[in-house]
Each structure stands twice: as C-alpha cells, then as structure tokens.
Amino acid sequence: EDITEVMETDFPTVNALTHLEDIFHLYRDGLPVAVVDTDGTFKGMVEQSDLIASIGKPQKLVQDNS
Numbered sequence: 431e432d433i434t435e436v437m438e439t440d441f442p443t444v445n446a447l448t449h450l451e452d453i454f455h456l457y458r459d460g461l462p463v464a465v466v467d468t469d470g471t472f473k474g475m476v477e478q479s480d481l482i483a484s485i486g487k488p489q490k491l492v493q494d495n496s
Contacts (some may be wrong), residue, residue: 460478
C-alpha cells in the first residue's frame with residue numbers, strides 16, 4: 431500500500447502571520463492546521479497541543495522569526 435493512500439491531505443490552512451487566537455476555531459475537527467506562505471507553500475504545522483501550550487503566554491504570531 432502506497433503512503434498516499436493513507437495520508438491525510440485536507441487540513442485547514444493559515445498564513446504565517448495569523449495570530450494564534452485566530453485559529454482556535456479550526457481545531458473542531460481535531461486536525462492540525464497547516465501554515466502556508468502567500469504562494470500556498472507548506473511551511474509547517476500547528477498542533478492542538480501547541481495551542482494549548484500557548485494559553486496564558488503573551489500573544490504572538492504563528493510565524494517563527496528565528
């Protein structure tokens with residue numbers, strides 16, 4: 431069986447400048463959120479556990495400027 435037959439491909443997406451508080455509603459299906467650039471190129475994922483870990487921390491952007 432090919433990996434493409436079992437992998438998940440339909441994720442909600444946000445751009446790298448999206449505030450964390452603006453993506454909470456995307457987790458209702460339990461899927462991670464894909465972060466894409468303005469061309470739609472995949473940059474990374476935000477898991478529900480990442481969002482939970484961010485609660486109580488100062489607000490920041492999804493984008494990692496390191």
